[in-house]
Amino acid sequence: MAASLEADRIAKAFGATLALRGASLHLQPGRVHALLGENGAGKSTLVKIIVGALAPDAGALRMAGRPVVFRSVREAMAAGIVPIHQHLSLFPHLSVLENLSAFALGCTRRAAASSALLPRAEAAARLETVGLHLDLDQPVAALSLGQRQLLEIARSVGRECRVLVLDEPTAALNHSEAARLFEVVRRLCAAGTAVLFISHRLDEIDAVADDVTVLRDGRAVIAGTPRSHLSREALVRAMLGTAVAAATRHLPEPGAPVLVAAGLRPGPGDAPADCVVRAGEVVGLAGLVGSGALELAAALAGARPAAGQLHVAGRRLPPGDRQQAVALGVGYVPGDRHAEGLFPVLSALQNASACSTRGLAPAGVLSPAREAARMLPWLRRMKLHPFLPAMKARTFSGGNQQKLLMARNLAIDGLRVLVVLEPTRGVDIAARETIHDAIADIARQGVAVVLATSDLDEAMALAHRVLVVRHGRIAAEILRGAARTNLLDALAGQAAA
Amino acid sequence: MRTALRLLGGQRFLVAPLCLLGAVIVFAASAPEFLTLGNVSNVGAQMWVLALLAVGQMFAIVTRGFDISVGAVAALSSTIAAHAVNALGPAGLLAGPLTGLLCGTLTGFLIGFLRLQPIVATLGMMIGVRGLALLVTGDGQVVPLHDADLASWLAFDPAFGLPPADWGAIGCILLAGALLGRAVLGRRLVMLGSNPDAAHLVGIDTARTQLRAYQLCGGFAGLAGVLVLLRAGTGLPTDGAGMELQSIAAALIGGTALSGGVARVFPVVLGAAFIQAVLTGLDLQGVSPFIAQIVVGLVIVAAGFLEFALRRFQGFAFHRRSWT
Amino acid sequence: MTALALPLPVRSAWRRWRPGAAAWTTLGVFLLFAVLVPRFASSGNLVNVLRVAAILCVAACGQAIVLVLGGIEFSFGSSAALASVVGVLAVPWLGPAGGLAAGGAVVIAIGALNGALIAGFGLPPFVVTLGMLMAAAGAAASLVGGQPIDAPPSAAFAWPAAGSVATIPVPILLGAAAVTVLHALLSRSRLGRLWYLAGANPVAARLSGIAVGRVTFLGYLVAGAFCAVTAVVLTSRVGSGQPNLAPNLPFESIAACAIGGIPLAGGEGRAHQVVCGVLVIAMMNNAVVLLNFPIAAQQLVMAVVIIGAVLLQNAGSLPVMLRRALTRRPNA
């Protein structure tokens, strides 16, 4: 069968970084092609070249055997290539309907906006395909992250589409949402679309992928091999160059209470939450999208105003006061790293030292030497790659940006509590292990950890106990070692058997 | 779209009407003759220049830019239109908007295609256009119209309640409203301001769209220049200093967000009416124009406050569970 | 990997001192004028250029802080005018030095007010400083009825503009001091680092435990202090209270930073960039006067130099952009 899209020996450099060094990719119609690789391997760069958002330095693209050159996203879309990017590309000020019609609005040659909008019935049907039920006139700013991701998918899949490109579409989705997405993908495949799918979750690859390409350092080390011919170990070894076993980590016995919340209500609709996190204890917070788990975690870190009482090591922490929180040694790794975590134009080093400026500049005078001496070990320990501490944070890949945020919080002087939200979203397997190791490590050093995650395996693997949040209240507590199904049932609101 | 904007902090569009209402009440209370028909129509007649400039400015601001050259462009347009009318008759008035369009095209090219920051491009344009206006008038001489009757008929003789020039301004503003609210171009401008990266990714030609925004801005400045010409009967090459800031102020009071993606035409016109009412009202009460300037400055800051207060009042529900 | 990491201090030193696009642009403009404009490169004239540059430089240093914070400061122009009027009016009571100090205090107070409004209430800097620009201009004009007033002639009043220390003119000393202070603040002080953090991402800064409000306020306050120095020198130079003293100061200071390559988006900007931008503007102002151009032509040249200098900064990508602009896309 002729490949519907071929990328042939693509090369791309950003300054001194060689993101791609001759990567090739062959997509077949009607098959899901998984693109794997560690953070920074060049997956997103390859995708951007395929969808016309970046021009390659060398190499060629062919569709159905004929060479093509895309000078813009618009040209690629005209050729039937539909992109869904790693970072959300919706318009917060526009309505759901207008966002659904964004491609038409971008490309139409008509003058009247109404002629470019989808008919409302069709728009509703398209939302239906991803299982969304939304008011079409609602502004997108009012939607949750998961809803936005689904909306973005709905926006793209309705199009005349020969090649669908999904760059980590599931990073922000929970299991049921992801399952719905896979259904949509299979339906499109059955209609002859070629799908390129990027994910760091091997379970998902097992579930949907027909063929696999693995990138390492900008080259394909496995090129279009059918998934069934490869074992998991072979995949991981190809990605990382070594085998990584998911370690079972030893967790310490919890000590004295450190973080005590009494009647904490992150929002007016939430039930007051009481919880105690002890020194060396890892407490998981799990909940479906919109359940309020992330909000509760943020409130525990003092990152969000809330009613109620918070105490850290016996000292009062006014809710919503991050300044006081950092002074008391409460670290916070936010879930939305672009909006709330990263300083994109500052260097990796400056990102890492953001919480520690007081300690680095005792008399208000900052010494670069001291800063490097204190922070570089943390960056090294988080295995920042490429290890260029002076490079701007926005040029690092997603997983490495996450490592910067972890490093920043681990470096806080006198860290007592660490609240992490979705620490491994969009992070490769090796980095995931690195981050998990770091979390287990600081727990062993007596830090109380709150881990809010929608990744159940992560919660079960790392936490002493998992608090399940439903409709803004702590609905259940699952202890370490319980069966995964218990947790699933608790999340969905069924009584555990 | 309506509901979308209303939900998304529609309160910001209340600032202009509230301000206008407040100004009217204050002036009416302190000087009852303020509300006489003559006065109201006086404000009405004077406000259209500012309204045109502010509406043009709004197109630039909605894409996350702004244009500080509009005052200079209006002045240049008024002189070029004056020369053209003297040479060609009434059809020469078209030279005004054309001049504005040309200036806007250059600005838009610099910002959209050559990626200059708006402040640099429009600052350069402001200085350059002022120089050009001096050049075409032999160092700042005013350019009187030969046919002054035509101008005064267009600008002052009411037909159906308003002079023809004002009807023209209203027509252009309605057109702008349709463009922003109903046309594809308007949607693209909003999309560009709302999320520039996404605009690029869904296939919008961002450079060209930005070019259009500044063309519109320049075109409206040109129209404002024509209105100035008609009302004064002479082209004024050195006029318009201060207008750029007033137009930005009117657009902001009218709810346009500097962070892009939010704008409506009608509140912007009310914002212009408000600033004009303050200036005229203070003038009527014999307050020195300098004091009026202080008041306008403070009012701009106060309008920012009003929006802040409205946001506090209504906002809480919106922030919950959007981006966590 | 580790090999790359080791020479970090060396590499960052090179990054810091490598002549960037801004420096090359400045050098280019200098050579251009030196060749084209007679008498431009004479030492007397260059001192003159430096003197003018220094005055603008101090204000531009303040502007740079505000830009690093992701803000913008328009009120400089009329706050300098208000300072000159207040300063001259205060001379009979406070003496020349006291009058100048009072003028400077006014600018600092306006900076503090701006900072309080912006940091305390989250109002947009653009709106606040624009409003303040108009209000202060109105205040300056109404204090003196719109007409300039002369200061009683005195050596002390003229000193900040005309005096010299060890044969170096005072304005040049002040300019150099301002750049040094700015550099120290931005690269060696905790406050400066907090300005970068708050400007690069205010939400992330708040969540990192930084008092964004206080940091922002201090930024506008310090910027006001820089501008106060400029206002004092300008007042001293004209020797009178001018309600229309420096209408272009905010624009020129922003343009200087932009020519130096400081983006308005916040989180970026360094002291040497300010110096480069200021020098370009000062050389240009000087050259058009030396060439004896009529005002109209002077303004056209200034426009071309401002835009051209900023374009030169990204000269590398210019051909690409031009090609983009000139090729019409095939129909989608």
Ligand SMILES: Nc1ncnc2c1ncn2[C@@H]1O[C@H](COP(=O)(O)OP(=O)(O)OP(=O)(O)O)[C@@H](O)[C@H]1O
């Ligand atoms: N604009 C840029 N400037 C400089 N370097 C860049 C830029 N974009 C990407 N890179 C670099 O190119 C390499 C490949 O990045 P890319 O985003 O393609 O990785 P990825 O495989 O998608 O990683 P992830 O799984 O984390 O999303 C990285 O080393 C990254 O730092």
Ligand SMILES: [Mg+2]
């Ligand atoms: Mg990626």
